[in-house]
Amino acid sequence: MFARTKPGSATSDDSPMPRPTPLSGFPEWLPRQRIAEQLVLDTLRTAFELHGFVPVQTRAVEPLEQLLSKGETSKEVYVLRRLQAEEGSGDAGLGLHFDLTVPFARYVLENAGKLTFPFRRYQIQPAWRGERPQEGRFREFWQADIDIVGDGELATHHDAEILLAVLDALSRLPLPPVRIRVNNRRLVQGVCQFLGITDIEQTLRTLDKLDKIGVVGVRAVLVETAGCSAGAADALLGFAAVSGDAGAVRAAVAEVGAGGELVETGLAELVAVLDATVGTGAVIADLAITRGLDYYTGTVYETQLVGHEQLGSICSGGRYEALAQADGHTYPGVGISIGVSRLLSRLFAGGLLDASRAATAAVLVALPDEQSRAACSAIAGALRARGIPVEVSASASRYGKQIRDSDRRGIPFVWFPGAPGESDQVRDIRSGDQVPADATSWSPPAEDLHPRLVGGT
Amino acid sequence: MFARTKPGSATSDDSPMPRPTPLSGFPEWLPRQRIAEQLVLDTLRTAFELHGFVPVQTRAVEPLEQLLSKGETSKEVYVLRRLQAEEGSGDAGLGLHFDLTVPFARYVLENAGKLTFPFRRYQIQPAWRGERPQEGRFREFWQADIDIVGDGELATHHDAEILLAVLDALSRLPLPPVRIRVNNRRLVQGVCQFLGITDIEQTLRTLDKLDKIGVVGVRAVLVETAGCSAGAADALLGFAAVSGDAGAVRAAVAEVGAGGELVETGLAELVAVLDATVGTGAVIADLAITRGLDYYTGTVYETQLVGHEQLGSICSGGRYEALAQADGHTYPGVGISIGVSRLLSRLFAGGLLDASRAATAAVLVALPDEQSRAACSAIAGALRARGIPVEVSASASRYGKQIRDSDRRGIPFVWFPGAPGESDQVRDIRSGDQVPADATSWSPPAEDLHPRLVGGT
Numbered sequence: 001m002f003a004r005t006k007p008g009s010a011t012s013d014d015s016p017m018p019r020p021t022p023l024s025g026f027p028e029w030l031p032r033q034r035i036a037e038q039l040v041l042d043t044l045r046t047a048f049e050l051h052g053f054v055p056v057q058t059r060a061v062e063p064l065e066q067l068l069s070k071g072e073t074s075k076e077v078y079v080l081r082r083l084q085a086e087e088g089s090g091d092a093g094l095g096l097h098f099d100l101t102v103p104f105a106r107y108v109l110e111n112a113g114k115l116t117f118p119f120r121r122y123q124i125q126p127a128w129r130g131e132r133p134q135e136g137r138f139r140e141f142w143q144a145d146i147d148i149v150g151d152g153e154l155a156t157h158h159d160a161e162i163l164l165a166v167l168d169a170l171s172r173l174p175l176p177p178v179r180i181r182v183n184n185r186r187l188v189q190g191v192c193q194f195l196g197i198t199d200i201e202q203t204l205r206t207l208d209k210l211d212k213i214g215v216v217g218v219r220a221v222l223v224e225t226a227g228c229s230a231g232a233a234d235a236l237l238g239f240a241a242v243s244g245d246a247g248a249v250r251a252a253v254a255e256v257g258a259g260g261e262l263v264e265t266g267l268a269e270l271v272a273v274l275d276a277t278v279g280t281g282a283v284i285a286d287l288a289i290t291r292g293l294d295y296y297t298g299t300v301y302e303t304q305l306v307g308h309e310q311l312g313s314i315c316s317g318g319r320y321e322a323l324a325q326a327d328g329h330t331y332p333g334v335g336i337s338i339g340v341s342r343l344l345s346r347l348f349a350g351g352l353l354d355a356s357r358a359a360t361a362a363v364l365v366a367l368p369d370e371q372s373r374a375a376c377s378a379i380a381g382a383l384r385a386r387g388i389p390v391e392v393s394a395s396a397s398r399y400g401k402q403i404r405d406s407d408r409r410g411i412p413f414v415w416f417p418g419a420p421g422e423s424d425q426v427r428d429i430r431s432g433d434q435v436p437a438d439a440t441s442w443s444p445p446a447e448d449l450h451p452r453l454v455g456g457t
Numbered sequence: 458m459f460a461r462t463k464p465g466s467a468t469s470d471d472s473p474m475p476r477p478t479p480l481s482g483f484p485e486w487l488p489r490q491r492i493a494e495q496l497v498l499d500t501l502r503t504a505f506e507l508h509g510f511v512p513v514q515t516r517a518v519e520p521l522e523q524l525l526s527k528g529e530t531s532k533e534v535y536v537l538r539r540l541q542a543e544e545g546s547g548d549a550g551l552g553l554h555f556d557l558t559v560p561f562a563r564y565v566l567e568n569a570g571k572l573t574f575p576f577r578r579y580q581i582q583p584a585w586r587g588e589r590p591q592e593g594r595f596r597e598f599w600q601a602d603i604d605i606v607g608d609g610e611l612a613t614h615h616d617a618e619i620l621l622a623v624l625d626a627l628s629r630l631p632l633p634p635v636r637i638r639v640n641n642r643r644l645v646q647g648v649c650q651f652l653g654i655t656d657i658e659q660t661l662r663t664l665d666k667l668d669k670i671g672v673v674g675v676r677a678v679l680v681e682t683a684g685c686s687a688g689a690a691d692a693l694l695g696f697a698a699v700s701g702d703a704g705a706v707r708a709a710v711a712e713v714g715a716g717g718e719l720v721e722t723g724l725a726e727l728v729a730v731l732d733a734t735v736g737t738g739a740v741i742a743d744l745a746i747t748r749g750l751d752y753y754t755g756t757v758y759e760t761q762l763v764g765h766e767q768l769g770s771i772c773s774g775g776r777y778e779a780l781a782q783a784d785g786h787t788y789p790g791v792g793i794s795i796g797v798s799r800l801l802s803r804l805f806a807g808g809l810l811d812a813s814r815a816a817t818a819a820v821l822v823a824l825p826d827e828q829s830r831a832a833c834s835a836i837a838g839a840l841r842a843r844g845i846p847v848e849v850s851a852s853a854s855r856y857g858k859q860i861r862d863s864d865r866r867g868i869p870f871v872w873f874p875g876a877p878g879e880s881d882q883v884r885d886i887r888s889g890d891q892v893p894a895d896a897t898s899w900s901p902p903a904e905d906l907h908p909r910l911v912g913g914t
Binding site: 017030388 | 477479484485486487488495505506509510511513517520533538552553567568569571583587614615733783784815816831841844845851852862868907
């Protein structure tokens with residue numbers, strides 16, 4: 001596939017190598033799709049910054065023992081080793097992070113003395129999980145996260161603020177409508193306690209599988225392995241079947257008859273989130289949502305693309321009171337993560353999102369002959385100086401061929417240098433319109449300057 | 458360090474965990490530095506797009522056998538395995554890429570039928586090498602690459618075009634001046650042949666170590682292990698000592714007396730690059746430059762930051778005729794890679810580059826009391842709708858404290874909601890100037906809207 005080349009020789013051996021093929025679970029885009037992906041990431045970043053989040057990037061690796069303490073994902077961690085690592089070289093025991101929350105919690109602990117709290121950060125990076133690849137589930141995938149972390153305490157109004165920020169961000173993209181489903185783990189834990197369920201952690205993890213194994217499957221697991229009585233399982237499943245507004249949540253709690261501090265606190269937090277986001281029309285309570293990750297403690301979120309529910313959640317998160325703890329300090333946080341790769345894979349495959357063109361250049365400067373390259377580069381330089389992306393033609397082929405090349409590349413304008421004493425001309429190759437133009441003053445229409453994001457039909 | 462939390466409990470066990478410490482070789486920045494890094498990457502990307510390069514991202518992993526065929530870096534490759542990988546699961550034999558050139562060559566082979574050639578791409582990603590960390594040399598580091606690849610052939614004028622693009626990009630940053638050193642491996646190979654040197658590959662790799670082991674060291678290795686006669690080694694080292702303009706290169710070739718096709722071709726290519734870039738004043742020939750990687754075949758580049766030469770090359774690359782080959786097709790390329798992490802680590806450490814502030818928000822909306830949060834959020838929304846980044850104060854503490862918080866976070870303006878019937882006010886907390894303002898029309902000065910990149914003093 002690749003040639004190990006010897007200096008001075010352009011070929012390596014005589015056997016033709018086969019072309020490489022994609023690696024399952026490691027998606028790569030063509031440039032046009034990457035342009036669209038970048039525009040999506042730019043849009044998210046702009047929105048996050050408008051809401052005062054600051055950027056953080058963490059290294060790709062974390063100490064393995066930290067990754068492995070986070071529960072169900074441990075079997076999916078990619079472990080690193082140096083090919084020729086010596087004993088005790090200090091880089092044993094590293095793994096690739098499987099999300100951006102665990103690394104961020106570590107970053108907060110490591111840098112707490114240099115941060116101001118509540119600390120609001122966004123983080124847009126790949127993460128890796130060795131899962132079996134399937135639709136919308138990759139081994140390498142981009143996430144775009146926002147989190148707010150406090151020192152010692154974090155007010156509950158931030159739970160709603162995270163939703164308002166992420167809804168603002170998503171609303172800037174040409175997407176199908178989204179629906180965010182919210183629940184509160186304290187509320188569900190309180191209901192479980194009230195129902196006499198003992199293994200609450202296992203119960204919540206089982207509830208999270210409703211989508212996968214259904215009510216009958218979940219009920220069986222609850223009774224057989226989570227220590228629920230049949231009556232408790234039925235009551236819990238009835239509670240979890242409720243979704244809707246704050247009134248529906250209150251009615252569901254009343255129906256079970258549950259009370260106590262956990263239930264009261266969880267209910268109040270959930271209602272506060274619903275009240276603060278009611279104006280968006282995009283947030284509902286769903287008492288079945290628990291999230292698989294054990295570190296969530298209160299509010300939890302999942303997000304569906306309306307009409308594409310089978311894709312699963314494209315944007316999830318919640319409140320974690322104790323993920324970041326050291327030296328007796330606790331840094332409670334709340335955050336949400338947009339599964340950018342999952343979202344885009346569906347949008348691209350469905351023709352629902354695209355870039356307006358595959359080229360960054362708006363103009364191709366045609367080359368009359370190779371001797372004119374320096375003059376053509378000067379024209380390109382004059383256009384670039386005013387922010388217009390330009391390529392100079394790679395070869396001085398016939399103008400007809402240069403125009404076809406521009407068309408194939410998706411570059412909308414071709415610039416023809418004038419003969420001495422004559423004006424330059426620029427042609428819109430879509431309409432064929434050609435006009436005299438000066439490189440120090442001409443500009444393309446604003447919508448043609450850069451590729452844009454376009455939604456599906 | 459991290460707490461595995463149980464649902465409903467905010468603490469995990471009783472022993473206080475120590476704070477995590479940084480991993481050597483895996484740099485992470487504070488938000489202010491990350492803001493600066495992002496502005497640097499934005500600037501590079503903008504410049505690359507102005508020159509018609511399109512974005513590509515490749516997965517972080519490549520099949521190990523391809524990474525290992527690339528010569529000297531093989532011992533530094535990070536190998537991956539899934540923690541609970543089954544036999545024959547298909548993800549054995551993956552490693553993290555150590556540069557962006559090898560993955561890009563693979564990407565071109567894999568997608569050739571869907572690309573238009575010459576294909577111009579930029580790629581900005583981390584890469585990983587298990588090297589011993591030292592100043593400017595990291596285990597995880599960001600690179601920003603541009604390459605142009607042809608199908609079957611690629612005109613030599615692209616060798617200069619790459620330099621003009623990267624110099625334009627670097628000139629947009631507040632950097633110390635850069636000096637690009639150019640050589641041509643064909644020319645050096647031709648001179649070696651003329652001098653009767655047989656192990657040319659080893660000779661070039663040895664010459665590349667002049668910076669590290671000096672003339673005496675290189676001479677010893679050339680004579681003892683690369684099969685050079687003492688006279689040939691001296692002649693080659695005399696040739697390699699030359700740097701300067703095209704005239705100096707021609708004089709050096711004449712001094713050795715070398716000729717033949719390789720020498721003629723290499724000399725013509727080198728002179729063409731020098732001629733096309735002479736106007737920049739930043740490019741000189743340096744006949745000692747060979748680059749360590751075997752895949753380079755013609756033009757090679759290295760770049761120094763003037764006054765910071767000991768940092769090594771911050772921007773390197775060259776022509777590779779045969780890196781991408783399959784099915785009897787060859788895709789020759791030329792490219793250059795900016796070592797962003799190496800560059801920034803020096804600039805940050807030296808106080809030579811910074812962001813104008815650590816906050817993305819330009820305005821903090823002060824909160825008179827918790828009941829006013831919805832009203833304050835509405836003010837924030839009105840400002841954001843006009844592109845102004847805003848935070849609402851996290852708590853309704855005394856205004857004096859909210860102003861101090863804004864100052865500590867680096868947010869330049871504090872917005873005070875007016876009492877009913879009174880106008881809102883906005884204060885520049887640097888000057889203390891406070892004026893009446895309307896959220897639907899007020900804007901901060903353009904230079905305060907977003908953090909900016911500022912050079913050192």
